[in-house]
Amino acid sequence: MSILLISCEAGTPRTAGDELAKAIGTISVTVGRYERDEVKPSIEVAAKIADALEVSLDYLAGNSNVLLEKNIVKRITDIQQLPPDDKAHLFALMDAFLRDHKAKKAYAS
Secondary structure, three states, X not given: OOHHHHHHOXXXXXXXXXXXXXXXXXXXXXXXXXXXXXXXXXXXXXXXXXHHHOOOHHHHHOOOOOOOOHHHHHXXXXXXXXXXXXXXXXXXXXXXXXXXXXXXXXXXX
């Protein structure tokens, strides 16, 4: 997926070439080459681009169609660090909420 497409998608803040270049430590000409798929960034630079555009590296590389919000990824990381019992309680709560949401949605149709 093109960096230009990602940066223009709805819900993703548009980062101008100069801003993105500054954020990843390069020049706008190089960003333009990335946007036009003339050259591929190194994994380190791709990680910086993904961070600047607030998308996952998988999404940037086109390996995922799911655009995860940065705050959701942070919460998932925090959940992974919880003790097993706390995780189980949190997952039970989330499962119940999601089940109820799906049921409401199904009956509303």
